[in-house]
Amino acid sequence: MTELMTLNTRINGRPYTIQIQPGAVLADVLRSLGLTGTKVGCREGHCGSCIVLLNGKPVNSCLLLAAKVEDADVTTIEGLGDMQSPHPIQEAFVQAGAVQCGFCTPGMVLTTKALFDETPHPTPERIREALSGNLCRCTGYVKIFDALRLVEERLSRSVEVTKKSARKATPKR
Amino acid sequence: MPVIITDYQKPRSLKEALELLADEHGKTVAIGGGVSIVLSGAPRRMRAVDLQWAGLDEISTNGKELRLGATATFDQIVRSSSAARVGNGILCYALKTAASEPIRRLITVGGNIVQCYYWATLPPLLLALDAKIHLRTLQHRRTLGADEFFAEPPPRVLVPGEIVTEVTIPLAPKRKVGFEKFSKTANDYALIHLVISYAVQGRKIVEPRVVVGACTNLPVRCHAAEEFLEGQPSNISLENALKAGQIVAHHVALRRDSRASSAYRRRLMAVLVQRLLSRMSSEGKESQHVEGGLR
Numbered sequence: 001m002t003e004l005m006t007l008n009t010r011i012n013g014r015p016y017t018i019q020i021q022p023g024a025v026l027a028d029v030l031r032s033l034g035l036t037g038t039k040v041g042c043r044e045g046h047c048g049s050c051i052v053l054l055n056g057k058p059v060n061s062c063l064l065l066a067a068k069v070e071d072a073d074v075t076t077i078e079g080l081g082d083m084q085s086p087h088p089i090q091e092a093f094v095q096a097g098a099v100q101c102g103f104c105t106p107g108m109v110l111t112t113k114a115l116f117d118e119t120p121h122p123t124p125e126r127i128r129e130a131l132s133g134n135l136c137r138c139t140g141y142v143k144i145f146d147a148l149r150l151v152e153e154r155l156s157r158s159v160e161v162t163k164k165s166a167r168k169a170t171p172k173r
Numbered sequence: 174m175p176v177i178i179t180d181y182q183k184p185r186s187l188k189e190a191l192e193l194l195a196d197e198h199g200k201t202v203a204i205g206g207g208v209s210i211v212l213s214g215a216p217r218r219m220r221a222v223d224l225q226w227a228g229l230d231e232i233s234t235n236g237k238e239l240r241l242g243a244t245a246t247f248d249q250i251v252r253s254s255s256a257a258r259v260g261n262g263i264l265c266y267a268l269k270t271a272a273s274e275p276i277r278r279l280i281t282v283g284g285n286i287v288q289c290y291y292w293a294t295l296p297p298l299l300l301a302l303d304a305k306i307h308l309r310t311l312q313h314r315r316t317l318g319a320d321e322f323f324a325e326p327p328p329r330v331l332v333p334g335e336i337v338t339e340v341t342i343p344l345a346p347k348r349k350v351g352f353e354k355f356s357k358t359a360n361d362y363a364l365i366h367l368v369i370s371y372a373v374q375g376r377k378i379v380e381p382r383v384v385v386g387a388c389t390n391l392p393v394r395c396h397a398a399e400e401f402l403e404g405q406p407s408n409i410s411l412e413n414a415l416k417a418g419q420i421v422a423h424h425v426a427l428r429r430d431s432r433a434s435s436a437y438r439r440r441l442m443a444v445l446v447q448r449l450l451s452r453m454s455s456e457g458k459e460s461q462h463v464e465g466g467l468r
Contacts, residue, residue, distance in 0.1 A: 002179050023178035025211055045276045058275040065207040067181045068225060132360055133273025
């Protein structure tokens with residue numbers, strides 16, 4: 001038996017102090033905490049179903065030693081939304097029919113979140129590049145790309161609405 | 174199966190890391206991104222010294238050379254304006270082909286060149302760009318040229334307790350550099366890596382480097398092709414480009430690869446060399462950076 005080590009980290013905004021095996025990978029630690037939205041597919045970094053956000057950027061949690069997320073911010077799919085109040089990206093995936101078996105979806109959604117946090121209007125080339133680490137064997141990606149277009153449209157609209165309400169709220173001189 | 178790490182240390186400085194690595198030779202392993210430790214599944218017990226917090230992730234330039242800290246990730250390099258100055262952007266372009274974005278956030282300079290898997294992207298680039306690898310133990314420091322570092326598997330080059338701290342690459346803005354990765358899909362392990370670089374003096378090619386990787390166990394320079402190219406007109410003819418390709422295909426010793434036969438890879442190599450040389454030759458003076466193709 002190896003000695004356990006203490007890990008201090010934040011997962012979905014909540015601080016955690018947990019005992020882990022020193023060689024454990026993040027995906028296994030997350031799933032042992034009940035955060036089973038993080039899927040484990042290939043365990044080699046090819047499929048992207050294990051993707052989580054580390055300080056806001058997508059990483060393959062099956063290749064990442066959990067000890068490396070000390071004092072970091074980890075976001076899993078559970079941190080975005082749930083059945084009762086889904087995140088707009090999750091809604092867009094449902095509306096576009098971008099979910100079939102669903103195994104790749106948590107990784108796809110989190111990669112999409114990071115992409116739109118980085119740029120509100122990604123080019124088709126940038127979208128392809130950003131999603132290149134997420135494999136989907138069901139949809140053929142067309143519906144997933146549709147979902148991303150929906151996300152872009154909604155984000156643009158919400159920015160316009162925010163601007164309009166800001167203009168209304170500004171008193172005229 | 175998780176790897177068996179018996180003790181995980183997180184030193185906060187290089188000195189502390191070197192002190193930890195000086196203990197228990199053979200049982201202590203330095204960790205950069207940790208990817209190869211996770212993937213190796215080596216059934217041995219080890220003590221890990223994670224260099225993530227040791228302050229080795231700097232990327233900078235002094236106007237003559239680029240300095241890459243050992244724990245700088247490929248993603249940091251791809252986004253770095255300093256790194257973009259090497260070979261007019263070829264380093265950033267090439268490392269972008271190494272893996273998908275999430276994995277590029279985990280691959281580090283030190284890990285990639287010390288593990289030196291046959292498909293690793295950085296080693297052939299360092300060889301073609303005349304890079305230097307800086308090594309440290311608690312007591313000593315030394316610098317090796319890429320030729321020397323990759324002459325045998327790098328773990329054999331390192332003495333106990335020694336780590337790569339930094340890699341320096343000459344900016345050499347006047348050298349032309351071209352890169353090709355050939356793989357079945359964009360993010361797949363490469364079947365062939367090809368890097369060619371040369372300077373031009375008086376419309377002649379001088380100091381050419383022709384480096385092949387992925388189809389060999391370690392990245393190798395093809396000296397026969399370099400000798401052939403030395404002194405050739407920089408406006409290289411199709412005939413000479415073909416000849417150079419044939420020389421590379423003839424001289425490079427291939428590793429076995431279940432994905433493609435040796436005959437296929439030799440033919441492929443000759444074609445890639447010819448295409449890359451032709452493209453490099455036809456590039457205008459303003460743009461000396463030649464991107465490879467992904468197929």
